[in-house]
Amino acid sequence: MTANLLDFDLDGLAAFCERLGEKRFRAVQLFRWIHQKGVARFEDMTDLARSLREKLPGVCEVRSLPVLTQQASADGTIKWLFDVGDGNAVETVFIPEDDRGTLCVSSQAGCAVGCRFCSTGHQGFSRNLSTGEIVAQLWYAEHFLRKQFNTQERVISNVVMMGMGEPLQNYNALLPALRTMLDDHGYGLSRRRVTVSTSGVVPMMDRLSQDCPVALAVSLHAPNDALRDHLVPLNRKYPLAELMDACLRYLPHAPRDFITFEYCMLAGVNDQLEHAQQLIDLVRGHAGRGVPCKFNLIPFNPFPESGLTCSAKPVVKAFAERLSAAGIVTTVRKTRGDDIDAACGQLAGDVLDRTNAAARLAQRRTQVEHRVVWSSKESS
Template identity: 45%
Template sequence: MTTTLDLSRSRDAAASPARRPNLTGLTRPALAAALTEAGLVPPEKAKMRASQLWRWMHHYGVTDFDRMTDVAKELRAALAGAFDLSRPEVVERQVSVDGTRKWLIRMAPGVEVETVYIPDVGRSGALCVSSQVGCTLNCTFCHTGTQPLVRNLTAAEIVAQVQVARDELGEWPSPKEDRRLSNIVFMGMGEPLYNLDSVADAIDIIADNEGIAISRRRITVSTSGIVPELKALGERTQAMLAISLHATNDPLRDELVPINRKYPIAELMAGIRAYPELGNARRVTFEYVMLKGVNDSPTEARALVRLLAGVPAKINLIPFNPWPGSPYACSDWGAIEAFAAILNRAGYASPIRTPRGRDILAACGQLKSESEKERASVRRARERAAGLQTTPDAATAPGNEP
């Protein structure tokens, strides 16, 4: 049974008119069924028509049915009347001095997420996608955790993040060689295993060889440890697994990653050891953020080695990326290197992740919708400075500031 949070509490989204279904978020079987249910294609031709549309949407990246030149003109018009292929609105684009790109994408009124492209990661470059708007887990070192959960993203909204990135990187039709975008990591906003149905469907779409065609071995799903869903994740997606660990004992992990109080470390490790097809070719990545004076001692490094004994693993050491109001500081570089040396001597690959995109708050743990960053008091101050008259309303009245 899938654990899913249905928290579509956005007032604006609820008030918006019904939109035509977006076909880009449908799996192949669902796409064929949608064409038949709409009365546009007879059942015996649905699979063939779905394959035609699939290639246009996911290989060529088209957003207009009229560009589907091997589909009859009358059918193209009917499809345009019943369905949608449009991209969501890109509200803001930022480019870091190191080449990292961040997009703020508005999926619907009041529903915004951040997506980050990191060059020179994996084979060519990695896209860090979000699975929820906000997050419920409240990890104390994570900026996203300070933003309330708005709702889960749909499969279409997850796939749209990849489409937006490929639009802007100029990667249509889907290249087989010399890709700038070669890897997908579910390490953006939200806990993917609280939205497993949409994540699994999105991975099926992204990995399809006749479309976006990013191998499942190049798709990594990071979780803070929703233990009951680990097996289902492996069975349904065959994705690579990453665990947001950050501590080796329950008292400290309870503080850093509060979901640990529900699924403590011993239970988490048992779930990891049972992950489907776990082995040297499918190692688990353990993410460990380096917090000065908190979890970065040689004693903690040796405890980590003991904790991971027998698990095919690599350990990403992540220098803490500061954000406004954060209670933590990044470990000294010497402490990080000493920590890594202990892990390396024990036989674990333990690369120190180079911080990327810090200047645009695009680094690990820094994502948070722009709509949540600017408080109403700041807006009012700016308006007063500009000589504008402000009137309190539902968005700016005391007690309603984001």
């Protein structure tokens, strides 16, 4: 199989070009055509030497992911189901807001962490995505949205690695993908606007702080080890004290001076005021100086296998007020895209049912992709 240029960050692409006998500036040209302009055909890259344009198709390609489905929510959220082969699929979600456009990107097909409240974890783990498969989600979404909105300006301003999978358990593929997102010749995103969410893979948090320290969000979900062991099984390997220490080590390298803690509100499980007080004690008292942080409370999106329900709004409000009264910045995440199962924790809830139909769709996949790209433009 020929090389997929979406697998390379700029340094990787420069090394690839060097093996072809080309200089680094050719890699920069290629990188800009692919990521800034969304061009996949080498013959359309008009400032490349003709000899290079003729050479490239024999050794490489820009290989995106086939689109199985696209769904649009009433609130403007868009969810894509991408085929990653062998009956596996991943979901990617675009969330438009007045001041930003956020893309939620997947890093694995399925997830091995198995958090009790996450439907992706109940699907089980299939495999890691390649760098190219991670980047392809951004590449497709960005250039689809530019066509939809009829603009050459960047539409996606923020990327959150909060889709399917635990990003730090796919570190070798994640790192060049992050570098492509940040590169000024690629998507030019700032480190503050790229967020990696982790359940707490402590050794990889330390590596990320040295290799590519972007914004960090930690899926906390419990204020003590006994409860977190139950909700987030990874806690048995990296308990809260170790996780808080890792957060403190990350902060000197981070683009923000705080860690975001994500906390899914589960009725009668982790939503009582005593739990809020335990959280305050945890983050304020750790290591004698506390962990600078903000909390993002997430309304739980129920699915049948979980056996869990969402906390009532008055309970969430009281919980948030207790944290805020202690001087901790606390927000309640606004639910987006729940009518298309695109809200937090819902991704892949029925992916397996839909990917079973992938074989039936294979023969008309090209037609589906073409229609997805142009249908909104034609209907405007």
